[in-house]
Each structure stands twice: as structure tokens, then as C-alpha cells.
Amino acid sequence: MREKVVFGLAAVSAVLLAYDLYQIFLVLPDEAAQGAIYRIMFFHIPAAITGMIGYFVALTLSILYLSTGRLRYDSLAASIVEVSVVFSIVNIVTGSIWARVIWGIWWTWDYRLTSALVCVLIFCAYLIMRRAIEEPTQRARLSAALCIFGCVDVVIVWKSIEWFRTQHPGPVLSIRTGGGNIDPAMERMIYLNLLAILMMAAAMVLVRTRQEQTAREIDSLRRLANAA
């Protein structure tokens, strides 16, 4: 059943991505001020949203693990963090390419860029820590605690750097601005691409969760064999 869901999600995501790529590169016109490079936002914004959704789902799963003690939540949280880190890196890299063309620099210490980088560093530390702990229950407990601290910290980083300095363009989606900042056809394409990327991320999470569970089963069998 799980395989069918994975294949289904991957197939729908692939079809939707192919349609989106066709629309983005061959149908939508260049943006008046930025030219062709604006198209990078169709990947930059959905990758950022996917990453953020992932971290907060992982936060929920970490709290669930701590309250129930079921390792399934831990495997799922770890898989989601792993996939979210990948999408956060995609977000930073695409943003950096856009900044090089528009601002003439690869990086600036703007609050969104800095908080995105801090977020990646915190969750990379989460993944590194998981590799350093062999005992599954201890690993799950410590990872859940770090995930909770990390998510709270990301919120504080976001708010504090907002006061500090900013250069990043303001929000464009109507859901945050009330409309008027982006052409409806372009906004529709952002949401379509977000849907495709979310489905791709969900398929990746399911595959990684299966791998995590298999690794844990192999590990417990090895421990059993060593104990015998």
C-alpha cells in the first residue's frame, strides 16, 4: 500500500512539474523589471514554504514522540527534517543565484537569508547528532528535544533579525499582502509548483521513513544477535 502511495505521489508530482515547467518557461512572459531571472521564484518560494512546513510538522511529531514514546513518530520526524533541509538548501541556493543577477552579490546579511541559514545549520546539527547516537530510544528523545528548541529558536531568530537589517523583497503572495503585488497568473503558478513540490517531498519522506524503520529493525536484530 505504502509503495502505491509513493508511486502515486511521485507520478502526479512529475506530471504536474512537467506542466509547470512548460508554463513557466514557455507560456509566462518575462517580468517587466527583472526579466527572465524572476522565474527562479517559482522554485525559490515553494522550496522555502515546503521547508518551513516540514520543520513545523517535525516539531509536532517530536512533541507527539515525547508524549507517546512511539518510535514511528521519531522516524517520521527525522525523515521530514532531512527532506526539509534539502528544500531549505534549494531555497538558499536559488535565492543566491537570483541575488547575484539582481543585486550583484551572492549573499547579504538580510534577516530572511540569515534566518534561513540558521535554520539549515540547526537542523544539520539535528541530523549530525542523530548519527552520533546509536541507541534508538536515546536518539529519538534527544532529537525530539533538539527539534523543539530549534523550532522555537527559528521563530526568535526570524523576529530578532527583522529588526536588525533587511534587504530582501517584501512578501508577494496575496495571502500575506491582500493582493496587487503579483500577477494572478504568476501567483497561480507559484501555488501549482508548491503543490508539485509538496507531493514530491511527501513521496521522499515516505521513502526515507521506510528506510529509517528498516535501519532500526536491522539494528535491533544486530543487537539481539550480539546479545545472544
Place this chain on the structure above:
Amino acid sequence: MTPGCCTGCTPNWVAREHRLFAMRTLRQAISVARKDLAIEFRTKESLNAAGAFAIVILLLFSFAFDPAAEAVREIGGGLLWLVFAFAGALVFNRGFARELPNECLDALLSSPLSASSLLIGKAMASFVLLLGVEAVSLAVFGIFYDMRWWIQPWQLAAVFVLATWGIATLGAVFGALTVNLRLRELMLPIIIYPLLIPLLIAAIELTNGLFSAEPLKPDQLLWGRVLIVFDIVFTALALALAETILVN
């Protein structure tokens, strides 16, 4: 419920129980902190290491740029807080690691101490040690870089206390989390430095402001709020997750 009390109020006995619990936790935490400080002042393991490390880093900074330059005054806060963060990692690594020989950590956990008082006690001990290292470093910094840091001493002391408590709390939590790990000394900085970023930004901004002769501007005072929020949120999280981190 106490007779005569309205239904929405917290009954007096519940409030009294909470007060008693808080007092007991605080007393236990102070006992743990006194124990840690007594051991530390006897052995001076992390105090000497962190103090020497802080002074060496301050010395090395003088080779990275001209120590007499006016620009140093503008980045003085940043230099100091980086030194404190680096020195702090040495203090936190020892905090729980000193309980590992002879199964002392297990003995502490099986004693009537609550996990939250153990964690807060460790944070208090690290807080005192780190404040000591900061006091020495600040004096050395003033001498090496000809910096007049005593212009607004009370505000500077408040910033140091608030920021150091935040660093000490996170250090105690993650010192406890990483105490049994392989590569403990490597893992702790990797985990705590990204988490400390908002606190360090706030402390640096305020310290730079206080090193100048002018009073703090309203936008700089916002950073004081960041420090207070950081301290409250992470102390509350540490108390809430203490059992999970140490016992379960």
C-alpha cells in the same frame, strides 16, 4: 476549592503548593550549583581552561586588525561575545561530564533531586563561572584595546547577566543532551552556536551601544527585550523538558 472562592480562581492551596514546589526546586538547584562551584574552585578545571582560552583569543584578535584603530570600538561588543561563546563551550562540556566518573550522574538522578532542579543548578554554576571569565576578559580587553567599558556600568552588568543566563541555560541543556555522546566536545558547539544567534546579536548590539558614551537609543533597547524573551522562553523550555532530557 476553598469555600467562598469564585469558580474561575486558582484555589489558595494550589497556589501555595506551586509556591512550595518552586521554592523546593530553587533550593535544590542552589545546592547543585554550590556543589559544582565547590568542585570547580577546588580543581579549577574549566575555569582555568576557559579563562586562558578567552585571553588567548583576545590576544589573537589583536593580530587580525590594528588594536588601536577606532573601528575596534565599534566591533568591541562582537569580539567580546564571540570570546564568551567560545569560552562557554569549554565550561558546558565539563558541566555534566564531571558527573560521569563513578556513575555520579546516575546517583544524582536517583536522589530526591528533581530533574529540573539538577538542570537549573548546573545552569546556575555555569552562569557564575562564565560571569567570572567574562569579568576577567572584560578587564583584559580594556587594557589590550584601550577600551573604556565602564561608562555605563549598570546597564552593561544587566546585559551581561541576561545574556550569560541565556547562554548558561542552553549550555546546560545541551551539555546534558550530549554528555553520553561520542565526539561530545565537537557536538556541543555545533548544536549551541546556531541556537545562540538571536541572543548573541542582541548582546552584541547592546554592548556596542553601551561602549559608546551616548545613552542607548529606543531601537537598541528592543534588543533588551530579545534577551529577556530568549531567557524566559529557553528557561521555561528547559524546565519543561528536564525530565525528558535527563531521566526518561
